[in-house]
Amino acid sequence: MTQELSPIDKAKFVAARRSVDYIEDGMRVGLGTGSTAAWMVRCLGERMREEGLRITGVPTSSRTADLARKMGIKVVSLDEAKWLDVTIDGADEFDGDLNLIKGGGGALLQEKIVATASDRMVVITDSAKEVKTLGAFPLPLEVIPFGWQTTRALIEETLVNMDVLGREVSLRMNDDVPYMTDEGNYILDLHLRRIGNPRQLSLVVNQVPGIVENGLFIDIADVVVIGHGDGAVEVRDLADGSVREGHVDVDESTNIFTDI
Known part of the structure; x- marks a missing residue:
């Protein structure tokens, strides 16, 4: 050791x-x-x-x-x-x-x-x-690379109607290139600070085209x-x-x- x-x-x-x-x-x-x-x-x-x-x-x-x-x-x-x-x-x-x-x-x-x-x-x-309420840790979303910027814009629009404190969405990077998962996808991190209704958010974000899955385990x-x-x-x-x-x-x- x-x-x-x-x-x-x-x-x-x-x-x-x-x-x-x-x-x-x-x-x-x-x-x-x-x-x-x-x-x-x-x-x-x-x-x-x-x-x-x-x-x-x-x-x-x-x-x-x-x-x-x-x-x-x-x-x-x-x-x-x-x-x-x-x-x-x-x-x-x-x-x-x-x-x-x-x-x-x-x-x-x-x-x-x-x-x-x-x-x-x-x-x-x-x-x-x-934590008492989820959200201080950025919520990851796995998204397909095709049209990921459009997917990000749709997520930002969707978050306007969600019970969250922040709406910043960032692409996870690996040095100077996008981080890629084992499945060949990108990850968008949602800096929400507080998630008032995790169950609702999980259901809603998964309806956005381009999102494969979210990091809320309910x-x-x-x-x-x-x-x-x-x-x-x-x-x-x-x-x-x-x-x-x-x-x-x-x-x-x-x-x-x-x-x-």
Whole structure:
């Protein structure tokens, strides 16, 4: 390990470590994308090595697929798996009803398809991602490149009638060229500051020609695992309303940290 984990990385790690307890032998598992999901993939690989756990993974991005294979996880497509037992993924924001904003890592389309093809979605995150009202984090929209400027203009017009505080729309860039998703699409980020009615906004923006999908995950997440920098973990289950607290020890000498 090249350096000691920061408190935020420890929070992500302990949430990830706790989340893999939901995975049982023989399961088909959706593997999310992003920094917290990467910890989860590492923790899952560790369980497989130490316990002989056998699972099949369906990654939500090429980055996750590469890491999963490196960890020794069998990777298949969603078409091959057909349906999943659980998907574990991060979030950029979540509210008290477990509505999410996702897509900061640029994989929202595949993430939403995989999550909705699962019996259960477990969200792994740190406490800083919890908000009273969604919208501080820019809302990503995946759009086709053809006519994207027209699509942006239509979105800006649509936002006039939405319950939001801001209406700035920007094209996500990768250095000096547009960021491109695994599906060959662009991402427009909506700087809304506050989303008064996420369900309505999700339905309305998806009617704009050129938009493939938006980063609002409504009624998809079932459980949120919240990590803290001191190793504390809180698990909230939407189905039964339960809140469970625990603690995960962070042993930075373990193999999971060797190439960090």
